[in-house]
Amino acid sequence: MTLLAVERIKLLSTRSPWWCALTALLLTGGFTALVVSQSNAQFPATVSATQYAYNFGMAVIMVLAALAVTTEYRFGTIRTTFQAVPNRAAALAAKATVIALIALVIGEIMAFLSWGLATLIKPEADLALNSAADWINVAGVGPACALAAVVAMAVGILVRHSAGAISLVLIYFLAAENLVTLIPGIGADIFKWLPFNVLHKFVTGNGESAGGAAYGQPLSTSTLSQWWALAYFAAFAVVLLAIAIATARKRDA
Amino acid sequence: MIEAQSLTKRYGDKLAVDDLSFTVESGRVTGFLGPNGAGKSTTMRMMLGLDNPTSGTVTIGGKRYSELHHPLRTVGALLDARWVHPNRSARAHLSWMAKSNKISPKRVDEVLDIVGLSEVASKRAGGFSLGMSQRLGIAGALLGDPEVLLFDEPVNGLDPEGILWIRKFMQRLADEGRTVFVSSHLLSEMALTATDLVVIGKGKLISQSTTEEFVARATDSTVKVRSPHLDRLRPALDRVGATVTPTDDGLLVAGVAGEKIGELAMENQVTLHELAPQQGSLEQAFMQITGDSVEYHADLETEAAEQPAGHAAVTN
Structure with a gap:
């Protein structure tokens, strides 16, 4: 508990998490407002449409997570941290926990803010959360962001440089994974199992939250069920974090 | 501990x-x-x-x-x-x-x-x-x-x-x-x-x-000697085993006390213009001791390490 408090003080006593949180909210809120206000009979406002921009918010949260650890390397405070807490595994695990919790909170606020905005803009649309798929599509954004933040933090520990870690995480998340589908023959099969594609499956499922409308978020090609998709991505995040922590323990700080 | x-x-x-x-x-x-x-x-x-x-x-x-x-x-x-x-x-x-x-x-x-x-x-x-x-x-x-x-x-x-x-x-x-x-x-x-x-x-x-x-x-003391008759003093110093380093206007002598140099001058009828003990600076002494183990030499430091006495004369 002590270590969690330490990491909480560290994270919240700098400005970047606040700016990242604000950016994530403005980006997703603004995008949702835009999409929903343009909806019509052909492209109806659905629960799925309210979360159209969750990816962008998640990207910002991943930047926050990567920065939380790379700035420690950049400013040398990681050495002060390991000096105060020589058990590096415990210190970094605590950090991952705090970052995941903060990402969870920002993710939930982001998702429900978007959904709330949409219901205000289109009160006549059917945006009630009345199925499991609807609930996961909105409330699931939080856990998805939490796990994505752990992945970004693990990359941050491994790479140690802000610019390097952020570009690696963002390029992979926003571009590289989709580019895999372009590999002839096997591309689509590999893509099915790539982590962020699977995570998207957890959030959007088979499109039930889009109310059968063709218009909504592009769906994941993963064949896993929603909960297995979450478990798959969680395992990916934990393994990556374990590798990062093992590396940090061996390395000179 | x-x-x-x-x-x-x-x-x-x-x-x-x-x-x-x-x-x-x-x-x-x-x-x-x-x-x-x-x-x-x-x-x-x-x-x-x-x-x-x-x-x-x-x-x-x-x-x-x-x-x-x-x-x-x-x-x-x-x-x-x-x-x-x-x-x-x-x-x-x-x-x-x-x-x-x-x-x-x-x-x-x-x-x-x-x-x-x-x-x-x-x-x-x-x-x-x-x-x-x-x-x-x-x-x-x-x-x-x-x-x-x-x-x-x-x-x-x-x-x-x-x-x-x-x-x-x-x-x-x-x-x-x-x-x-x-x-x-x-x-x-x-x-x-x-x-x-x-x-x-x-x-x-x-x-x-x-x-x-x-x-x-670290601080082996040296004595600075100025004299118009260095040609006569120098062999006498060499005979008593002093380490002598010529400088611009005289000699730097190590290994012999100032008193002894004065006596030698007297014996050899040498006029002395200056007989001054030099306390080598700690920095030079330190460089003398660690001289070989400096990782990245600047040219100046190399010179100083090689000719500590000469350098001493310049800075004192």
């Missing part, structure tokens, strides 16, 4: 610290002296468990750093004053450190007061001057009221007031019975603060002794 045994650190094919063994006694200020790049900082990082030794061990009070429970309460260290997040306030920086070792939050205000930063405690550390950052670093080192304190080049880049402050501060810490281990590349600085000296060069131990011993050994 700090004890290093056969401490070795290799980066690639470069040996930064090479089979280094020394002990730091409790309750005294021990200087850790060596030219830049000698391996001082690497050694201190290994003491704190930040870098892993390639071989050998270093223990503090018989325990490895990683075995210490709440290490900030046993060992306080200031390795680099810039190891602070620039957008975090001084108080927040100390608060998380205190929290991590279950140190009372009251202690944060106490140490801020000790180093004189109370008024700027809630300002962002990025706006601090080097002297203020140094004070913040020292506040961090004092946080756990530790018995052992490590400082890496604490006076580097400070103005005279800051240097004086740090110097007095270290003496005060030793007076309180703490063990202070402080690195520097300036012997003159160490001569003023440290009672013991561990001297290293190129990662190897050069000497471990009291500061007095080291300084006495």
Whole structure:
């Protein structure tokens, strides 16, 4: 508990998490407002449409997570941290926990803010959360962001440089994974199992939250069920974090 | 007590610290002296468990750093004053450190007061001057009221007031019975603060002794002689085994006392225009001793190391 408090003080006593949180909210809120206000009979406002921009918010949260650890390397405070807490595994695990919790909170606020905005803009649309798929599509954004933040933090520990870690995480998340589908023959099969594609499956499922409308978020090609998709991505995040922590323990700080 | 045994650190094919063994006694200020790049900082990082030794061990009070429970309460260290997040306030920086070792939050205000930063405690550390950052670093080192304190080049880049402050501060810490281990590349600085000296060069131990011993050994005194009859004096000096170095306007003589040179001059009917004892500066002496082990020579330093006496004549 002590270590969690330490990491909480560290994270919240700098400005970047606040700016990242604000950016994530403005980006997703603004995008949702835009999409929903343009909806019509052909492209109806659905629960799925309210979360159209969750990816962008998640990207910002991943930047926050990567920065939380790379700035420690950049400013040398990681050495002060390991000096105060020589058990590096415990210190970094605590950090991952705090970052995941903060990402969870920002993710939930982001998702429900978007959904709330949409219901205000289109009160006549059917945006009630009345199925499991609807609930996961909105409330699931939080856990998805939490796990994505752990992945970004693990990359941050491994790479140690802000610019390097952020570009690696963002390029992979926003571009590289989709580019895999372009590999002839096997591309689509590999893509099915790539982590962020699977995570998207957890959030959007088979499109039930889009109310059968063709218009909504592009769906994941993963064949896993929603909960297995979450478990798959969680395992990916934990393994990556374990590798990062093992590396940090061996390395000179 | 700090004890290093056969401490070795290799980066690639470069040996930064090479089979280094020394002990730091409790309750005294021990200087850790060596030219830049000698391996001082690497050694201190290994003491704190930040870098892993390639071989050998270093223990503090018989325990490895990683075995210490709440290490900030046993060992306080200031390795680099810039190891602070620039957008975090001084108080927040100390608060998380205190929290991590279950140190009372009251202690944060106490140490801020000790180093004189109370008024700027809630300002962002990025706006601090080097002297203020140094004070913040020292506040961090004092946080756990530790018995052992490590400082890496604490006076580097400070103005005279800051240097004086740090110097007095270290003496005060030793007076309180703490063990202070402080690195520097300036012997003159160490001569003023440290009672013991561990001297290293190129990662190897050069000497471990009291500061007095080291300084006495380091500053072989020389005598400067000016005379219109050097041609007669010089052979006489050579006969008594003096080391003679010609300078622009005379000779520098080592190995013979001034009185003896005067007597020799008298015997040989040599007129003396000057007979002046030269106290070699500590810096030159230090360079003489560590001369071969300076990692990165500037041309000037090379010259000085090769011709210490000649250099002495110029600077004195």
